[in-house]
Amino acid sequence: IKRIGVLTSGGDAPGMNAAIRAIVRTCSFHGVECIGVFRGFQGLVEGDFEVLGPRDVNYIINKGGTILKTARCAAFKTSEGRQAAYDNLKKAEIDALIVIGGDGSFTGAMVLSKEFDIPVMGIPGTIDNDIHGTSHTIGFDTALNTVVDAVDKIRDTASSHKRLFFVEVMGRDAGHIALNAGIGAGAEEILIPEEDLGLERLLESLKKSKKSGKSSSIVIVAEGERLGKNVFELGEYVEENLPEYEVRVSVLGHMQRGGAPSCFDRVLASRLSVKAVETLLEGQSNFMVGLINDQVALTPLEQAVKGHSPIDKDLLRVSDIITI
Numbered sequence: 646i647k648r649i650g651v652l653t654s655g656g657d658a659p660g661m662n663a664a665i666r667a668i669v670r671t672c673s674f675h676g677v678e679c680i681g682v683f684r685g686f687q688g689l690v691e692g693d694f695e696v697l698g699p700r701d702v703n704y705i706i707n708k709g710g711t712i713l714k715t716a717r718c719a720a721f722k723t724s725e726g727r728q729a730a731y732d733n734l735k736k737a738e739i740d741a742l743i744v745i746g747g748d749g750s751f752t753g754a755m756v757l758s759k760e761f762d763i764p765v766m767g768i769p770g771t772i773d774n775d776i777h778g779t780s781h782t783i784g785f786d787t788a789l790n791t792v793v794d795a796v797d798k799i800r801d802t803a804s805s806h807k808r809l810f811f812v813e814v815m816g817r818d819a820g821h822i823a824l825n826a827g828i829g830a831g832a833e834e835i836l837i838p839e840e841d842l843g844l845e846r847l848l849e850s851l852k853k854s855k856k857s858g859k860s861s862s863i864v865i866v867a868e869g870e871r872l873g874k875n876v877f878e879l880g881e882y883v884e885e886n887l888p889e890y891e892v893r894v895s896v897l898g899h900m901q902r903g904g905a906p907s908c909f910d911r912v913l914a915s916r917l918s919v920k921a922v923e924t925l926l927e928g929q930s931n932f933m934v935g936l937i938n939d940q941v942a943l944t945p946l947e948q949a950v951k952g953h954s955p956i957d958k959d960l961l962r963v964s965d966i967i968t969i
């Protein structure tokens with residue numbers, strides 16, 4: 646292997662730049678050229694490449710987003726699109742590809758690798774933390790800190806006015822952000838896709854919370870329909886059924902994806918990236934690098950993309966106990 650391509654794909658996440666930087670420098674360390682591919686698989690289909698040297702990635706470890714840009718690419722789902730991508734890789738003499746992204750991006754990488762026998766590696770970059778084979782994805786920790794910061798601020802105003810806030814966070818299909826940030830921000834209730842205890846229980850719990858003398862309440866809601874209602878409908882429902890509460894709704898939205906990556910995410914991105922490059926140079930392929938029991942570990946891409954990783958049930962219990 647003389648030339649390794651790298652791209653970021655799917656949703657962006659803080660720490661992707663730290664990964665790009667580490668990949669570029671690990672390549673240089675081992676005497677391999679690194680080629681940046683812009684806009685994910687779209688750039689592969691169009692041949693939008695640039696050679697990256699160690700000095701091209703100065704001052705990016707601290708930056709959110711991705712300098713390579715990211716995209717969702719419909720053309721790559723067609724065999725013509727992937728043929729064009731492969732032709733461009735050949736022309737640029739790229740021997741292997743590292744894909745930083747989520748399960749969709751890994752699926753794209755696997756399909757390409759199968760069709761054209763090109764070695765690929767995946768690095769989990771998504772704030773959702775929903776990938777098998779790693780306890781943490783790059784960007785998850787930063788997103789949690791962002792959410793906790795925001796909820797702390799909402800709590801200030803909530804307790805001054807004795808209000809109940811429903812705060813919607815990202816994670817339509819996976820409750821990792823809601824559950825962890827909910828515990829970290831001291832939320833009274835956390836509504837996630839993995840668990841539906843019903844509307845009655847929510848009302849009971851809020852009633853109890855009011856009686857116990859709490860001056861404010863925060864309910865963290867993972868985006869999408871929870872208990873059969875969106876976040877605004879939930880707010881209305883509670884206000885109708887518990888007139889003692891004055892309800893407000895806050896949707897945090899895309900701010901959760903932005904910002905400087907936390908130290909944890911920078912270190913994680915650096916560790917996973919060194920391993921991704923070195924795994925390719927050892928002649929291995931089709932793995933995702935992840936963190937298991939705080940050790941960098943390889944998981945076959947095929948397994949990494951199999952559904953969403955389960956939430957930690959113990960966290961649910963912790964949350965129930967400490968919100969008493």
Ligand code: ADP
Pocket residue numbers: 654655656686716717718719721722723746747748749750751752753754756771
């Ligand atoms: P994420 O990586 O965050 O899960 P997406 O699911 O949007 O993001 O996938 C990113 C890109 O990966 C898609 O836009 C597409 O180009 C590529 N991709 C996803 N699934 C496939 C597939 N089955 N075959 C080929 N390419 C795919």
